[in-house]
Amino acid sequence: MEKMHVKMNVNGKEVDLLTEPRTLLIHALREELGITGPHVGCSSSHCGACTVDMNGMSVKSCTVFAAQANGAEITTIEGLGSPDALHVLQEMFKEHHGLQCGYCTPGMITRAYRLLQENPNPTEEEVRFGIAGNLCRCTGYQNIVKAILEAAAKMNEIKESA
Amino acid sequence: MNEATPPKEERTAALSGLGTSRKRVEDARFTQGKGNYVDDLKMPGMLFGDFVRSPYAHARVKSIDTEKAMALPGVHAVLTAADLEPLGLHWMPTLAGDKQMVLADGKVLFQAQEVAFVVADDRYAAADGVAAVKVEYEELPVLVDPFKAESDGAPVLREDIADQTEGAHGPRRHPNHIFTWESGDREATEAVLAEADVVAEEMIYYHRTHPCPLEPCGCVASMDKVNGKLTVWGTFQAPHAVRTVASLISGIAEHNIRIISPDIGGGFGNKVGVYPGYVCSIVASIVTGVPVKWIEDRSDNLMATAFARDYWMKGRISATKDGKITGLHCHTTADHGAFDACADPTKFPAGFMNICTGSYDIPTAYLAVDGIYTNKAPGGVAYRCSFRVTEAAYFIERMIEILAIKLGMDAAELRVKNFIKKDQFPYQSALGWEYDSGDYHTGWDKALKAVGYEDLRKEQAARVEAFKRGETRMLLGIGLSHFTEIVGAGPVKNCDILGLGMFDSCEIRIHPTGSAIARLGTISQGQGHATTFAQILASEIGLPAEDITLEEGDTDTAPYGLGTYGSRSTPVAGAATAMAGRKIRAKAQMIAAYLLEVHDNDLEWDVDRFVVKGSPERFKTMKEIAFASYNQAIPGVEPGLEAVSYYDPPNMTYPFGSYICVMEINVDTGTTEIRQVYALDDCGTRINPMIIEGQVHGGLTEALAIAMGQEIAYDEQGNVTTGTLMDFFVPTAVETPNYQTDYTVTPSPHHPIGAKGVGESPNVGGVPAFSNAVHDAFRAFGLTQSNMPHDHWRIWKTAQSLGLHD
Numbered sequence: 006m007e008k009m010h011v012k013m014n015v016n017g018k019e020v021d022l023l024t025e026p027r028t029l030l031i032h033a034l035r036e037e038l039g040i041t042g043p044h045v046g047c048s049s050s051h052c053g054a055c056t057v058d059m060n061g062m063s064v065k066s067c068t069v070f071a072a073q074a075n076g077a078e079i080t081t082i083e084g085l086g087s088p089d090a091l092h093v094l095q096e097m098f099k100e101h102h103g104l105q106c107g108y109c110t111p112g113m114i115t116r117a118y119r120l121l122q123e124n125p126n127p128t129e130e131e132v133r134f135g136i137a138g139n140l141c142r143c144t145g146y147q148n149i150v151k152a153i154l155e156a157a158a159k160m161n162e163i164k165e166s167a
Numbered sequence: 168m169n170e171a172t173p174p175k176e177e178r179t180a181a182l183s184g185l186g187t188s189r190k191r192v193e194d195a196r197f198t199q200g201k202g203n204y205v206d207d208l209k210m211p212g213m214l215f216g217d218f219v220r221s222p223y224a225h226a227r228v229k230s231i232d233t234e235k236a237m238a239l240p241g242v243h244a245v246l247t248a249a250d251l252e253p254l255g256l257h258w259m260p261t262l263a264g265d266k267q268m269v270l271a272d273g274k275v276l277f278q279a280q281e282v283a284f285v286v287a288d289d290r291y292a293a294a295d296g297v298a299a300v301k302v303e304y305e306e307l308p309v310l311v312d313p314f315k316a317e318s319d320g321a322p323v324l325r326e327d328i329a330d331q332t333e334g335a336h337g338p339r340r341h342p343n344h345i346f347t348w349e350s351g352d353r354e355a356t357e358a359v360l361a362e363a364d365v366v367a368e369e370m371i372y373y374h375r376t377h378p379c380p381l382e383p384c385g386c387v388a389s390m391d392k393v394n395g396k397l398t399v400w401g402t403f404q405a406p407h408a409v410r411t412v413a414s415l416i417s418g419i420a421e422h423n424i425r426i427i428s429p430d431i432g433g434g435f436g437n438k439v440g441v442y443p444g445y446v447c448s449i450v451a452s453i454v455t456g457v458p459v460k461w462i463e464d465r466s467d468n469l470m471a472t473a474f475a476r477d478y479w480m481k482g483r484i485s486a487t488k489d490g491k492i493t494g495l496h497c498h499t500t501a502d503h504g505a506f507d508a509c510a511d512p513t514k515f516p517a518g519f520m521n522i523c524t525g526s527y528d529i530p531t532a533y534l535a536v537d538g539i540y541t542n543k544a545p546g547g548v549a550y551r552c553s554f555r556v557t558e559a560a561y562f563i564e565r566m567i568e569i570l571a572i573k574l575g576m577d578a579a580e581l582r583v584k585n586f587i588k589k590d591q592f593p594y595q596s597a598l599g600w601e602y603d604s605g606d607y608h609t610g611w612d613k614a615l616k617a618v619g620y621e622d623l624r625k626e627q628a629a630r631v632e633a634f635k636r637g638e639t640r641m642l643l644g645i646g647l648s649h650f651t652e653i654v655g656a657g658p659v660k661n662c663d664i665l666g667l668g669m670f671d672s673c674e675i676r677i678h679p680t681g682s683a684i685a686r687l688g689t690i691s692q693g694q695g696h697a698t699t700f701a702q703i704l705a706s707e708i709g710l711p712a713e714d715i716t717l718e719e720g721d722t723d724t725a726p727y728g729l730g731t732y733g734s735r736s737t738p739v740a741g742a743a744t745a746m747a748g749r750k751i752r753a754k755a756q757m758i759a760a761y762l763l764e765v766h767d768n769d770l771e772w773d774v775d776r777f778v779v780k781g782s783p784e785r786f787k788t789m790k791e792i793a794f795a796s797y798n799q800a801i802p803g804v805e806p807g808l809e810a811v812s813y814y815d816p817p818n819m820t821y822p823f824g825s826y827i828c829v830m831e832i833n834v835d836t837g838t839t840e841i842r843q844v845y846a847l848d849d850c851g852t853r854i855n856p857m858i859i860e861g862q863v864h865g866g867l868t869e870a871l872a873i874a875m876g877q878e879i880a881y882d883e884q885g886n887v888t889t890g891t892l893m894d895f896f897v898p899t900a901v902e903t904p905n906y907q908t909d910y911t912v913t914p915s916p917h918h919p920i921g922a923k924g925v926g927e928s929p930n931v932g933g934v935p936a937f938s939n940a941v942h943d944a945f946r947a948f949g950l951t952q953s954n955m956p957h958d959h960w961r962i963w964k965t966a967q968s969l970g971l972h973d
């Protein structure tokens with residue numbers, strides 16, 4: 006199959022990929038760019054393990070062609086924080102035991118990140134609705150919801166003090 | 168000399184040992200996307216394998232044409248049974264003593280069965296290859312109903328063993344019959360039932376479902392022909408067992424096989440078994456000389472890898488007029504699918520189903536289980552439970568409710584009347600188990616008080632009246648459940664898998680500067696072993712948990728163990744950890760005695776050091792002792808500080824708990840709303856309360872899914888109708904309620920630290936709590952039994968059949 010160029014900005018870096026037109030964004034990220042944070046849980050838009058941020062929106066990268074991301078700005082879990090400067094969400098997930106096997110976690114945190122951009126003061130119900138596209142088989146969500154609500158509070162505090 | 172000793176509490180806190188809600192060490196990598204799951208592996212030259220799967224549930228394979236596929240760019244090989252046969256690998260042994268086709272050998276027996284394995288450059292090229300393989304099938308009559316399996320004219324599924332009248336578990340009476348397994352005293356039970364004041368009888372169906380971990384199964388196999396070593400990375404809940412099985416079936420010497428379980432994205436029993444994908448990847452790597460990866464997709468996972476449950480449990484329970492239970496009889500028809508691939512200890516073909524007398528003092532009981540072949544996927548794994556305990560708990564907790572109806576008694580009161588009493592432990596059950604410890608009444612009382620049970624019953628009665636007056640269409644259900652688990656398989660004397668005794672192990676190495684590494688025979692799939700086992704050790708050897716590295720899952724480095732499932736890690740490997748820690752401490756005591764120039768017996772252990780009795784200022788800390796073990800020539804003591812323990816538990820452990828669910832049901836839509844879920848667990852000594860609570864939340868959510876909607880369903884032709892996450896219910900954050908957790912502590916008397924295991928309790932106890940809530944809502948209108956899963960449609964139909972829509 007003839008390959009095509011796809012240019013994206015991934016986690017702040019410009020990349021230029023030569024890939025088949027049918028390559029899904031998740032595979033371009035994981036296999037061609039070695040960004041293995043986002044996972045595959047279903048390949049059918051149900052589980053959200055593959056969630057990344059694309060042009061300021063949460064997308065399930067298993068259902069987006071890499072070609073559709075041409076020119077896009079992509080943020081994955083790897084781009085949210087760094088080992089010495091974790092994102093508040095990453096800290097709160099750890100603090101409130103919001104993960105077990107960790108397979109859903111990158112997608113979950115990336116989704117929560119966008120949710121808090123859209124709605125910095127969500128109620129518990131809004132958080133639950135906001136992450137309904139991301140399945141977790143391990144935690145029963147209770148601690149994930151707690152972590153996101155705490156992160157929202159912390160992020161607001163930081164904003165206020167700035 | 169030594170500096171002033173900080174107070175005991177301070178030193179204990181510094182260890183983060185037993186009982187602390189230590190934050191997880193795993194989380195740093197998982198929250199940053201730096202986990203290392205099998206699909207993250209990338210190796211030079213690695214190829215990708217994918218299966219051609221059968222569209223039919225039962226068909227003869229007339230021909231397989233691989234020519235077109237082979238001609239495609241990027242396709243390297245297409246394996247069929249004919250290619251595997253010369254290696255003797257077209258069939259493989261199952262964990263249950265049966266055998267299973269690796270690739271279709273002449274026929275297919277369930278939809279999505281593996282027919283051919285295409286090996287290509289990447290997953291896209293492999294998918295092209297799969298589409299290009301042409302298979303000609305001749306459809307055969309399909310058997311999906313286990314009750315029709317032995318009827319005249321039933322199609323014979325397993326032609327390979329059709330005339331074998333003896334199976335791995337005794338006589339077979341029909342080609343579609345696998346085994347009959349009995350427990351207890353049949354005649355005595357019949358006699359008790361015949362004379363009883365009251366007998367309640369019901370068929371309880373626990374439907375087929377699936378563990379569905381978020382990460383599907385997969386592996387990377389790499390045969391290094393230069394040094395003759397086979398390495399397989401994969402989603403294995405029992406890496407050592409996989410190594411032994413791989414060696415036995417491939418003929419490769421065991422020391423030349425290395426099995427590695429990297430991070431695993433949830434298992435729940437799904438990743439215990441050996442799947443055709445593993446075998447085919449290994450063969451493909453041998454054939455192509457490069458690493459081969461196989462990762463199933465979600466539909467493959469739901470349709471072909473191990474399912475759970477599918478037990479038809481016919482029960483009879485007898486009691487005196489005032490509600491003292493006298494006997495229990497259960498006959499179970501177990502639908503095992505096309506191959507008997509249950510993951511149970513060898514002597515227990517129906518797992519621990521004979522824990523079905525539950526939490527009750529039932530003097531006489533009998534259980535028989537018939538295993539049956541049907542045209543469904545093989546499996547029968549313990550989906551977050553210990554070998555059929557969930558089925559057993561659901562059965563008895565439904566039977567209790569049904570008996571309560573028959574007696575006209577409150578179901579909570581009936582339980583209290585029949586609970587095994589605290590002073591009866593260790594308790595011998597009628598079906599042969601020795602329950603180690605328990606205090607059911609205390610937890611139960613606590614639970615009833617916590618939810619305000621009496622007020623709830625009043626509210627419910629008022630609701631029924633209001634409903635009858637036409638003032639509401641909502642009913643209130645109070646779902647009660649008291650479960651007793653049996654976990655920690657298990658004593659080698661009666662528990663083995665394929666002849667491998669179910670002990671477990673821990674090996675500890677203390678470094679000179681007083682930090683340590685411990686390796687275990689288990690493997691975490693999200694349970695947080697690296698966090699909790701370090702805590703056990705911290706308390707035993709007095710080194711801070713944060714200075715102890717935990718390693719699991721690499722058979723070249725970890726001591727032999729049977730892996731993680733059936734809540735066995737804490738009861739077995741946790742015990743091995745404590746015992747190995749005690750060996751370290753014993754040697755440390757000798758070293759300390761030498762350094763302090765006293766006799767061993769003059770020393771006592773004090774949190775993180777040995778102190779000379781009566782002279783608190785004279786002591787050696789573990790850190791000092793560790794260093795000394797490397798740099799001092801101590802007469803009669805070998806240098807270094809290491810220990811290994813292989814722990815064979817003397818008994819199982821028996822966690823228990825009281826769960827209550829309060830549910831609102833809309834009679835007109837069949838929709839439900841969960842108002843409250845209260846879960847009180849007693850898992851003995853609590854290692855890390857935060858992790859226990861997390862396990863309970865997760866297990867309850869799986870229980871909620873199973874009870875309320877999750878199922879692997881088949882149509883008459885054997886097509887799976889729930890093969891994607893569109894149809895297979897996995898609750899989102901919206902359907903999932905908040906849970907209220909609570910606990911009591913009744914230590915296990917035989918476990919070194921008194922722990923019992925908890926991961927599976929919420930699934931075992933949760934399913935009856937949710938299901939009983941649905942049934943309880945309709946009790947006033949005459950419902951005794953309806954089948955799970957209680958989705959809106961089924962609940963609506965129940966209401967309809969009770970005339971509530973008239």
Ligand code: FES
Nearest residue numbers: 046047048053067
């Ligand atoms: S893998 Fe993309 S939604 Fe599941």
Ligand code: FES
Nearest residue numbers: 105109141142143
């Ligand atoms: S932590 Fe395992 S799926 Fe969410």
